[in-house]
Amino acid sequence: MAASLRHPLSGLVRLVMAVIYLPLLPAGVMLFAPAFSVTNWQLLLDDPQLPQATVATLVSTLIATLGALLIALFLVRLLWPGQRWRRLSTRLPWLLAIPHVAFATSALLLFAEGGLLYQLCTVCSPPFDRYGVGLGLTLAVKESAFVLWAIYAVLPEKRLAQQKIVLQTFGYGRYQTLSWLILPAIAPVLGAVMLAVLAWSLSVVEVAIVLGPGNPPTLAVLAFQWLSQGDAQQQAKGMLLCLLLLMLLAALAALGYGLWKAWRRTIPNLAGTRPRSQRTVPERAFSGLLPACGILCTAVLLMLARGGDVGPVGTSLSFGLLSSLIALIVIFLWLEWGPQRGAVWVWLPLALPALPLVTGQYFIALRLGLDGHYAAVLWSHLLWVLPWMLLVLQPAWRRIDPRLILTARTLGWPRAKIFLLLKCPLLVRPALLAFATGFSVSMAQYMPTLWLGAGRFATLTTETVALSSGGSIPVLASRALGLLLVTGTVFGIAALLSRLAGRYRQGLR
Incomplete structure (x- = not known):
């Protein structure tokens, strides 16, 4: 058969x-x-929107990608393994269930001028976000849930938990456990996940339309606008902008991989230094941070x-x-x-x-x-x-x-x-x-x-x-x-x- x-x-x-x-x-x-036409490149580089759009794209992308990674690793370091980690893992689907557009819409209705926060405090007028900082922060919170869910799916908890006990017995702290034990175990999958998060954050259109800067917008939205036009020159500029996004993705991915390899050379610490494990923040507060964002998003939409x-x-x-x-x-x-x-x-x-x-x-x-x-x-x-x-x-x-x-x-x-x-x-x-x-x-x-x-x-x-x-x-x-x-x-x-x-x-x- x-x-x-x-x-x-x-x-x-x-x-x-x-x-x-x-x-x-x-x-x-x-x-x-x-890309083989010098005229097309000249038209693209002469566009006055390009510099500001590039800066806004880089700022929002770096905030989103690094923020999602840091939030996820911080929560893993703080909560894994234990009851709070398992509790957070069971709550992650509810934050993942919130689509990016819905999450961005709730942030818009909450923080934008005329939103709920502005109505409660008229003095708290939101600043003009020309660099896409709000877009990056929103994506960082949203994407951190996906990164955590991917880590939860591939983390061999029973085997690593026993090895963590051995490390703690020798006096090593949470940071060394994360660096020496957890990250090497999940590095292949985590690298693929972060590449996907980077590519998506760099080229996202719909969320940037909802929450990003308007004039000029991010590079992805600008390319979308040019490709939607009937003029052949504008469409050529849109394609070149897509090629520019691809080049930015390759450069950022190579930079991230280089930083990872350089950081890996710094460990393990052969001197045998064992820093004390200090909890500077309460576990309970941070274990409920991401679910609270989902609850807040749902509450805003239900109210309006x-x-x-x-x-x-x-x-x-x-x-x-x-x-x-x-x-x-x-x-x-x-x-x-x-x-x-x-x-x-x-x-x-x-x-x-x-x-x-x-x-x-x-x-x-x-x-x-x-x-x-x-x-x-x-x-x-x-x-x-x-x-x-x-x-x-x-x-x-x-x-x-x-x-x-x-x-x-x-x-x-x-x-x-x-x-x-x-x-x-x-x-x-x-x-x-x-x-x-x-x-x-x-x-x-x-x-x-x-x-x-x-x-x-x-x-x-x-x-x-x-x-x-x-x-x-x-x-x-x-x-x-x-x-x-x-x-x-x-x-x-x-x-x-x-x-x-x-x-x-x-x-x-």
Whole structure:
């Protein structure tokens, strides 16, 4: 049975992945084609918005990426292992359930001029944020929950907890435990997660429209505006700006990797210094900080939302569920029957700016006459849903004990039976996390839905972003609240099923 299934399924999964990743080819051509013209570069460099937009992009991106990493590592250092760490881990899905657009909308309604904070204290007028500091801080808080969730998913708690006891017995503190024990164990996955966070923070459009500086905006929003115009010169400038974002991403990633390697050379401390473990802050206060942000976001939206009007829930729900389900099936087949190594291209949607990829998708849809169709929008979502889910699921797949597979083969089990009855049950909890993550990613898709849907499919995200530019505050809060409730329900169900799987299967805990 395994021999009969191996080649057909291997070819089928490669074909499906090729269809999903097909926009990479026209996106690459369209991204580099304007770069060979000196005139295009001159037009871009002469634009007066470019310097300020670059500064705002760098400031917001660095604050978001470094802030998310520091918050996550600080909480791991402070709380792991222990009851408060497990309690925080159970609360993380509720913050992850809040989409970025909904979180940014609540921050806008709370801190902007005319918001709730301004109404309570008229003296507390918000400063003009031309550098995107507020955008960076909002993204840092939001992305820290995802980083923590990824750490929780890959942290081998039982083994490392025993080693931590040994370190504490020898008098080493929390910082050395984090540096010598936890970070080396999670470094590969953490590096991939932080690269994805960096790429997303650098090229995010919808959140920057809601919360970022307006004139000039960030580089991603500026590129989006230029690509949306009909003028060929403006579109060329938009593509060059996407190329500039890619260059900034490569430079920042190389800088981060270099700093990591340099920092690793400073440890371990061969002098044997054992600094005292001092708790300068209470654990209880910081363990509830991130959940409190989620509660505050929900409370703001509930206070301002208009009852009975949550927007196009059905359309958003259908895109999220179908794209996540399709991606989950494809990922399982890819991990089992796909190539074992060398498929680095599957991570390109996480490392490239989204704008040229959406442009490539739109080019293909126009050529095939599929723009404005439901299937085209669903196909466009898969380009981001699938790699994000694979990022969550692949580490758990690689941690499957090979002795179990060897035992099953010794008993004469074919490959398909091992896959269905052994590997899939072992990956129930990571699969639920991946499904919820993919659903959240699909719900957050703004540009693919807007362009490939030709404006025919209104989702909660597209309406929230549109209303943030000057619509009715109650309607804006209602759309953001609907986005929060739909995503929160899916994350809640995934968390509940994950706990049930761990309760009745001790090996899955």
